[in-house]
Amino acid sequence: MIRVAAIGECMLELTHRDEQTLALGYGGDTLNTALYLARTAAGNEIAVDYLTAVGDDPMSETMVRAWQAEGIGIGRVARLPGRLPGLYLIRTDTAGERRFFYWRDQAAVRSLFQTRESEPLLPALAEYDALYFSGVTLAVLAAEARQRFRAALAAARSRGRLVAFDTNYRPALWPDAVAARTVFAEFLPVISLALPTFEDEQAVWGDGDPETTAGRYAAAGVPEVAVKRGARGCILSFGGRLVDVPVGQSVNAVDTTAAGDGFNAGYLAARLTGASPEQAARAGHRLAGAVVQYPGAIIPRAATPHLEQLI
Numbered sequence: 001m002i003r004v005a006a007i008g009e010c011m012l013e014l015t016h017r018d019e020q021t022l023a024l025g026y027g028g029d030t031l032n033t034a035l036y037l038a039r040t041a042a043g044n045e046i047a048v049d050y051l052t053a054v055g056d057d058p059m060s061e062t063m064v065r066a067w068q069a070e071g072i073g074i075g076r077v078a079r080l081p082g083r084l085p086g087l088y089l090i091r092t093d094t095a096g097e098r099r100f101f102y103w104r105d106q107a108a109v110r111s112l113f114q115t116r117e118s119e120p121l122l123p124a125l126a127e128y129d130a131l132y133f134s135g136v137t138l139a140v141l142a143a144e145a146r147q148r149f150r151a152a153l154a155a156a157r158s159r160g161r162l163v164a165f166d167t168n169y170r171p172a173l174w175p176d177a178v179a180a181r182t183v184f185a186e187f188l189p190v191i192s193l194a195l196p197t198f199e200d201e202q203a204v205w206g207d208g209d210p211e212t213t214a215g216r217y218a219a220a221g222v223p224e225v226a227v228k229r230g231a232r233g234c235i236l237s238f239g240g241r242l243v244d245v246p247v248g249q250s251v252n253a254v255d256t257t258a259a260g261d262g263f264n265a266g267y268l269a270a271r272l273t274g275a276s277p278e279q280a281a282r283a284g285h286r287l288a289g290a291v292v293q294y295p296g297a298i299i300p301r302a303a304t305p306h307l308e309q310l311i
Contacts, residue, residue, distance in 0.1 A: 002272050005076065005128040006034035007051045007149075008137040009109045010067075011086040011102075012059055026063045027088070029134050029168050032258045032297050036265035038071040039304045040287060044273055049073035049128075053108040053118050055083040060108075070301075078118035083108035102172070104140070113145040122152045130162035130272060132264070135200070138183050139173035146183065153190040162272070164193040166264055169200040177204050188220035193271070195264045197228045210235040214242060226267060226281055228260055233285065238277050245281040251289045258297035263288040269307050283310035 008030030014022045031050060038048040050072050054060035056079050063085065068074050086104030104110075112118050125131055131153060138146060157163045167184060174180040181204050194217045201213040210227040214237035217225040225237040231253075233246040253259075266287030270280035290305055291297075 002046045002130070003049070003128045004034075004037065004046060004130045004132065004268070004272070005049045005051050005125060006030045006037075007125075007131065007133040009086060009104075009107070009140045010050070010052060010054075010063065011088050011104060011107070012063065014087065014089040016089075016091055022089070024059075026066065027297050029136050029166070029258075029261055030132065031067070032261035033132060033166075033264045033268070034072050035067070035070050035298065036262050036287060036291070036304065037269055039301060040265055040307050040310065041269045041273070042071060042306070044269070044307050046269065046272055047073060049076045051076040051121055051124075053078040053080055053083075053112045053115070054085050055079070055108045056081050057084055060085050076121055076124060078108075078112070078115070078121060080108040080111060080115055080117055083111070085109070107140070109140050110142065111145075112141060113148050114142060122148055125152045125156055126159065126161075128156070128161065130164065130268065131156055132164045132166075132268065134166045134168040135180065135184065136168050136170060136173065138187065139170065139180070150187055150190060153187070157190050157192055162193055163191050164195060164264070164268060165191045166194075166260065167196040167200045167204065168260070169204050171203070180204050185220075188217065188222060191217075191222050192224065193268075194222045194225045195228070195260075195267060196225075197230075197260050201227070211242060224277060226263075226277070226284070228263055230256075230259070234263075234281050236277050236281055243278060245278055245285070247285045247289065248282065249289070251293055253292040255295045256292050257295075259288045259292050261297070262291035266310050270311055273307065275311055279311055283307070286310045 010028030010031040013025040013027045086107030089101045207213045227235045236243040263284035267280045267284035270283040
């Protein structure tokens with residue numbers, strides 16, 4: 001059994017149904033990837049755990065049980081007494097544009113790797129074959145916890161574990177791009193697979209093209225990189241090669257939310273089961289193509305392709 005841990009933040013989500021009615025859900029970049037990986041790889045000897053911190057409130061319990069129902073392991077979810085999960089609200093205007101409002105400063109995940117309940121999660125990382133995290137993960141961790149996390153990832157990579165990272169730069173979570181760039185640079189040496197989106201790299205590093213992004217990761221010692229370019233496909237860097245992998249068959253996109261998270265899940269599922277980087281990129285494109293055909297981050301389970309349909 002190949003064991004994977006996705007590490008990060010998942011928040012409660014409130015969406016307006018009308019002016020007086022809100023619907024409760026949940027969302028988070030690493031959680032989206034964990035969910036699609038669990039769905040896609042079901043029956044392919046991949047077990048996915050989500051590693052995070054939540055509160056001991058009824059909303060946290062409902063959220064965690066929903067993850068479990070998707071086939072995600074919850075044994076590494078720390079429950080912090082008296083704390084609450086982060087919350088965001090989506091409001092859509094008359095033109096269909098969405099605005100996001102966040103309440104996350106006191107979220108339980110802000111204490112990840114710092115409390116009695118969550119400290120044991122750090123040594124547990126060594127038990128996994130693959131670890132996945134994002135720039136959001138790094139943004140919500142306290143500075144000391146971030147350094148402890150980095151040390152645990154470095155130890156995992158030194159043992160031959162796959163350490164995968166998606167920049168997923170969210171400006172609202174950082175003082176500025178320089179602060180994000182400084183933290184990301186500290187983590188580059190512990191990453192063995194980078195799955196960035198070019199627009200994020202452009203915002204953080206000022207890259208002029210995806211080839212520059214791929215070259216920068218390679219120069220930092222990252223042996224495998226897939227730079228996502230949306231509908232233009234991705235640029236792969238591995239073994240000293242640069243390979244352009246187009247999307248292939250185009251689809252009518254309804255909502256691009258979580259397209260990158262879906263790509264990451266398809267890529268990881270394929271690579272962990274022995275596919276080549278090119279095959280993995282095509283699998284990622286196909287899964288992302290399914291995701292964008294439905295509104296919201298999480299599409300119907302029946303619409304999620306299995307790994308055999310992706311490769």
